[in-house]
Amino acid sequence: MKNHIIEYCLKKKGATKEFPFGPDSIVIKVAGKMFALIFEEKGLDIRLNLKCDPVIAENLREQHKNIRPGYHMNKKHWNTIMLDGSLSESDVFDMIDHSYDRVVKSLSKSLRESIAEMN
Template sequence: MKTSIIAYCLKKQGAMKEYPFGPEILVLKVGGKIFALIFEEAEDEFRLNLKCDPVIAENLREQHEAVRPGYHMNKKHWNTVMVDGSLPLTDIFDMINHSYDLVVGKLPKSVRESLLEMK
């Protein structure tokens, strides 16, 4: 499942992967800004940090035991998703889309336009 999630993130326009915090934490960025962190523990059970609108973040935490306040992040704007099989992959992909869109929406106009040109 982790491989599918990483591949999905990397298909996002302008997405790049880095390991600035060491080999255990995969950081996915767009326009130099983080939209996802993957804590590389095990293939079938790991943590994924995603940016989230604060109201939606609270709702997701109430609805899903696997969604928690962001681990080592601003807990108002980030969620940690425990990828343990309890959430459908489509729900995780929706959360990734939301995180990516939030980050892209805050990028300078010139960077957003360059992302569109990549298509």
């Protein structure tokens, strides 16, 4: 599933992959702003940090035991999803879409327009 998630993130317009925290953590950004962090710790499930509307974030945490406040992130605006197979790939992709959209909407109009024009 990890590779599918990375591929899905990188299909987003303007998405780039970086390794600022070392080889075990993949940061996916748009216009220099992170919208996904994929990491694994030995012996644990792959984890995915995504930006999220605070109200939606709380609801997701209440509904799913494998969605928690963002690990090493602003816990109001970020969730950590444990990729243990309990969520469908389409649910995870919907959360990625939401994170990407929140970050893009926070960009300046000129940056949003330049991203929209990308193929």
